[in-house]
Amino acid sequence: VRLMRALNSAFQKNHLFVVYQPQVEISSAKAIGAEALLRWKTAEGKYIPPDQFIPIAEYSGLIIELGDWVLRNACFELKTLLKKGYDDFKMSVNVSQAQFLHPEFLNSVRRAISDTGVPPHLLDLEITESMAMEDPIFLMETLHQLKKIGVKISIDDFGTGFSSLSYLQKLPIDQLKIDRSFVNQIVDANSSASIPKMIIQLCQSLGLSVIAEGVEELKQAEALVSFGCSYAQGYYYSKPLETLMLHEWLGQ
Ligand code: G
Ligand code: G
Ligand code: MN
Numbered sequence: 001v002r003l004m005r006a007l008n009s010a011f012q013k014n015h016l017f018v019v020y021q022p023q024v025e026i027s028s029a030k031a032i033g034a035e036a037l038l039r040w041k042t043a044e045g046k047y048i049p050p051d052q053f054i055p056i057a058e059y060s061g062l063i064i065e066l067g068d069w070v071l072r073n074a075c076f077e078l079k080t081l082l083k084k085g086y087d088d089f090k091m092s093v094n095v096s097q098a099q100f101l102h103p104e105f106l107n108s109v110r111r112a113i114s115d116t117g118v119p120p121h122l123l124d125l126e127i128t129e130s131m132a133m134e135d136p137i138f139l140m141e142t143l144h145q146l147k148k149i150g151v152k153i154s155i156d157d158f159g160t161g162f163s164s165l166s167y168l169q170k171l172p173i174d175q176l177k178i179d180r181s182f183v184n185q186i187v188d189a190n191s192s193a194s195i196p197k198m199i200i201q202l203c204q205s206l207g208l209s210v211i212a213e214g215v216e217e218l219k220q221a222e223a224l225v226s227f228g229c230s231y232a233q234g235y236y237y238s239k240p241l242e243t244l245m246l247h248e249w250l251g252q
């Protein structure tokens with residue numbers, strides 16, 4: 001309850017902000033887009049990780065307002081980047097389960113797009129594998145509505161949940177994001193690359209795009225390319241950046 005109040009007050013006082021982690025084409029190291037990630041810096045200068053406060057925001061219901069705010073910030077930033085000449089830049093935004101299930105969710109997506117004027121196909125909404133398993137009929141209906149709006153859909157942290165592959169095949173999604181726990185293992189002598197290889201092959205056969213997260217070393221990026229994965233994000237390229245730093249990073 002204490003953290004819940006603190007989070008509410010942090011939101012009111014503008015102690016929450018959005019950072020952007022570049023996503024790159026591995027072969028050229030060129031930016032293709034970014035993922036918007038929420039941050040909380042307290043008045044004392046302490047960072048509270050999203051893993052801690054997102055569940056509280058979900059539980060308290062604040063996530064509806066907060067998620068909409070992140071989405072609008074991300075669309076606004078996307079518009080700024082497009083105006084600056086970064087053509088075809090894509091913006092990924094995480095969507096929590098409570099947001100996705102909320103009756104106003106589709107309207108909130110429509111409004112963020114129309115108020116900022118971003119092309120819907122450059123907006124990518126990340127949902128998780130566990131959300132995909134919750135309520136199949138509702139999920140399918142909502143995804144089809146999102147496709148009508150024209151946004152892209154990614155499954156985040158792919159490989160950590162237990163999606164049925166035949167079900168996955170029926171979903172109108174565009175991309176899988178390989179969870180960083182698998183990327184970590186790629187060049188580790190004691191484990192294997194079989195899961196990331198399998199996910200990449202799955203994407204190829206289903207006609208889905210694939211991006212790896214948590215790439216921290218060149219060797220991992222090279223291995224991913226050799227398996228057929230062209231896109232990545234991770235500390236090897238850049239940590240998540242505040243907008244000014246993002247523009248600086250993109251300029252170099
Ligand atoms: O930014 P970081 O890698 O620490 O994020 C940790 C977790 O918090 C990730 O699973 C990420 O998806 C989630 N997260 C970060 N920002 C947001 C957000 O704006 N909305 C939602 N729903 N989740 C977020
Ligand atoms: O679940 P999701 O993909 O939304 O989470 C992204 C989280 O991963 C963010 O909290 C981000 O800060 C973190 N992250 C991004 N790149 C790396 C990386 O290369 N290594 C590690 N360990 N974490 C990363
Ligand atoms: Mn994500």
Ligand code: NA
Pocket residue numbers: 156157177179180213
């Ligand atoms: Na992830």
